Amino acid sequence: MANSDVKQPRASALLDPLSQPTKTKNVEGRFRHCKSAPTDLFFPQKKSEMEQPKSLLANFHPSFLQVSLALLVYLGVGTLCFALFRHHIKGTKTNATLDAMYLCIVTMTTVGYGDLVPNSVPTKLLASASVFAGMALVGLVLSKAADYLVEKQEMVLVKALHFHEQVGRMEVREEIKTNKVRYKLVMIVGLLLLLMIVGTIFLSIVENFDFVDAFYCVCCTITTLGYGDKSFSTVAGRIFAIFWILTSTICVAQFFLYLAELNTEHRQHSLVNWVLKRRMTHIDLEAADLDGDGNVSAPEFIIYKLKEMGKISQEDIALILREFRDLDVDQTGTLSASDLKLSQSSPAEN
Template identity: 70%
Template sequence: MTTVGYGDLVPNSATTKLLACVFVFSGMALVGLVLSKAADYLVEKQETLLIKALHMGCRVGPSEILEEIETNKVRYKCFMVAAFLIMLIIIGTVVLTRVEKFDTVDAFYCVCATITTLGYGDKSFSTKAGRIFSIFWILTSTLCLGRFFLYVAEWNTEKRQKEIVKWVLSRRMTNVDLEEADLDDDGVVGAAEFVIYKLKEMGKINQHDVAAVLKEFESLDVDQSGTLSTADLTLAQSS
């Protein structure tokens, strides 16, 4: 299920091979879903503890904690998963040296080959105790490594988005920008039009999104006054 495939134990009949095909796909999906939910829960709990630890000198309420988490959510997740991954690597190395009697280099090599799902097969869990441990350790460590790479990529994307937002907010408006922001072509740009234009520059929304929202607004604005009222909503719902 973890795509490691040491090669020491394999199906040897047509029936078991077909069963293995079904089991691998369904098992990977199910285990991945369950463990990812568990990982998210643990990471969120660790985020809260980390923020409290960073602000031990001052009182931090639930609202401040949530705000801090949302601001640096991906970064905290990346740190937490990295710490958990290092812990799993150390645990796996220790177990292989104690239970499987590997030397430290071979144990670390086997750990790296396993959690990256390479599974060369030259080094693997062979004792009963080691294999029982590996059932839980391999599932957890391979998923943890995958989540770590996912969070690193997400962190880089988030940093890039923040740079774009910073550039957009610091850039001076020009006459061309003013014309593009003037959605109703009345020669002036209101606060709503300005916000929409900036969001488009940041890549948060696009012209298609704006057009769809304006179309919905026009369908609700029955009296064509340019504003919405309860009377408009009543007429729109009855028509």
């Protein structure tokens, strides 16, 4: 690996500079000619450039705080409404506020046992509206909060699994990166089993169900099926249910999401391998040769293969090229320091 790096400087220059010793680069001058920026300026930039997209995307996402806030507002308003209309709700009742919050959770997660049901026009419309809002909110939690929490736990899991091997921070990161979805799936299955066991034991003890009934009620609940023949009817049960239902239903949904993600990743891998192993023909060579100089350079080859893999589209390229043309002020077909100087002096290129 190290030998081939020396033989093919152009190709290796594209590889992650952080994974190679910095000194080698400076010694072998032909690797990279620092014309404008000093090396110490260059390397931090290279690093931030790689991390930028992730943190940027995170900025465009709703934050964990925002999701939690939306959840709190939804539960607050929902509980208040159902509590105000408590005489329009029929079924097994315990404490008014607790029942309202329990109904709110049972509705938003679409479990819908039916042990408490709205019994008037306003409450029926309220329930109809709150189930749609609840679904949207659960979707938001799924896409953001759950994934975030699982990713945080991943690091701990990988470290725990490789505890005896004394791995460093970088190795753990690398390991997570390669098997990201697999670890997420392991995490969520573990959490799910724990929640199912806790639920079954709780229902057996507090609600006095026999083992099969408790397990059946757990399955009915976490999948949001909620037949309603077995449900939480005690004060203690409903307090537990408020937390347990929300957590476990989101866990099951997240489990299926990760399963789908793993499946997609697996298919993507097959495609990538197929594209990489496909024999290059003269026609491919011609198609990949973007600047028409008869040779395919490393960047041209990368773009050609990325397109074949379906990772990027012709539109992506067209969009960036339009920007390239705007930047190429001296119209040499390449960007250089002179282009930057020209663009800074001309007021139109702001």
